[in-house]
């Protein structure tokens with residue numbers, strides 16, 4: 001029986017964890033639904049043991065929020081949920097409340113394509129606590145994955161040094177949305193094109209493609225396969241040469257390349273997809289050059305990542321176009337960015353902010369309270385440090401002191417008359433979109449622009465230099481005192 005399409009045709013508003021809805025119900029039932037709260041999204045470690053992370057996914061957060069509304073279907077489904085006594089989980093009046101619920105929060109976020117670092121709020125949301133709570137899961141889902149893949153792509157781009165990377169990952173991506181959003185993030189991170197046609201259409205990304213072994217295998221001979229392809233697609237010929245014997249394959253490609261030339265076309269190149277890619281590319285280059293095909297590209301693919309590409313380059317490989325799939329779109333060596341979303345402040349009955357903190361035995365896991373902003377300082381040559389400050393308590397003096405949250409002896413004085421940029425920009429005000437989403441090309445350019453502004457050391461793969469990020473002194477002191485108070489210890493001031 002045809003059940004109809006089950007995926008991708010309905011409201012995404014239920015794309016959240018059930019516990020967000022049970023808490024939402026709790027807030028509503030106890031009269032707290034509209035209490036104003038602030039949450040921050042941040043991560044604690046850069047992925048891939050690297051020195052930076054590329055922020056990506058905000059456009060899809062915006063899209064999600066613009067369509068945020070419970071549909072009749074959604075509500076009917078929620079109405080079927082029961083607790084362990086088989087009674088309805090949610091009472092009808094709560095579902096009526098959800099029917100009329102609209103997104104009305106303020107959001108400030110760091111633009112896509114910006115390099116970001118641990119502890120920095122990538123996104124800050126302020127609004128009724130019930131809404132902020134429901135949005136934790138989708139916001140993390142979107143930003144964690146796209147930022148992870150954009151970062152992976154940026155690392156691969158670092159090693160190919162301007163040579164184009166074609167993203168070939170769709171067949172092994174983590175499902176349909178994983179494939180689509182990975183293609184977008186990979187392009188933003190610096191890939192030149194994708195093989196993913198739907199991503200090309202949806203996100204305005206260039207698409208590219210060669211042909212597979214099956215094309216070669218469907219003919220009696222490799223030569224016939226190349227000749228037929230040249231006949232039907234004379235303007236898009238990259239011949240896959242490794243089906244039977246890569247060197248023999250290159251020779252056949254040259255034969256067909258000459259036929260193309262005689263007809264006024266150009267053989268764009270060859271593709272290697274197995275064997276020793278360094279050796280084979282060097283041999284292929286010699287053969288191509290000797291035959292007058294100096295301009296023909298050598299594309300290589302086969303489980304490539306930044307480390308293998310680096311090694312191939314060190315071996316003198318003459319590959320100049322890189323096809324990268326599985327290890328890019330699945331972020332093979334680190335499958336998730338550990339971004340979190342934490343309550344940082346809540347309005348009390350006196351209409352003042354109560355700052356909130358999550359304690360932990362591990363210092364790195366203690367959250368930072370406050371309505372946070374990130375100030376990125378420049379000197380003439382590049383970025384020198386990022387300071388996280390609380391917008392409510394910050395006093396813009398001539399200089400600020402920032403303190404490393406992991407080591408209070410590490411301090412730095414920063415000059416507020418030097419150029420700086422406050423990284424979070426207003427995106428929504430009371431639910432209204434006030435941010436103009438940049439075109440994907442601008443986001444992509446921002447990545448490379450940003451990376452050129454940091455000390456080379458943060459881009460190193462092994463033990464990268466740690467870019468300085470700290471808390472502004474008032475925020476640091478406030479956080480420390482709050483920790484002491486929660487642990488029932490005296491603050492320094494109370495001690496004397």
Ligand SMILES: Nc1ncnc2c1ncn2[C@@H]1O[C@H](COP(=O)(O)OP(=O)(O)OP(=O)(O)O)[C@@H](O)[C@H]1O
Pocket residue numbers: 273274275276277278279301302303304308311312315
């Ligand atoms: N010169 C090289 N130096 C380092 N790694 C390489 C080199 N050449 C190829 N590789 C990588 O080594 C791995 C080879 O994998 P594998 O043995 O599965 O493939 P293969 O036997 O070449 O081809 P296939 O199984 O696809 O026919 C791939 O990840 C490839 O990118």
Ligand SMILES: O=P(O)(O)OC[C@H]1O[C@H](OP(=O)(O)OP(=O)(O)O)[C@H](O)[C@@H]1O
Pocket residue numbers: 168169171172273301302303304323324325326327
């Ligand atoms: O290796 P990736 O980085 O994922 O790039 C995409 C791969 O997909 C294709 O073949 P597929 O892997 O489907 O088959 P093969 O390994 O047998 O060539 C292509 O030939 C690449 O090898």
Ligand SMILES: O=C(O)c1cccnc1
Pocket residue numbers: 168169195208209210211301323325
């Ligand atoms: O176009 C290609 O060569 C291609 C596309 C997807 C996967 N592997 C290769």
Ligand SMILES: [Mg+2]
Pocket residue numbers: 302303
């Ligand atoms: Mg493969």
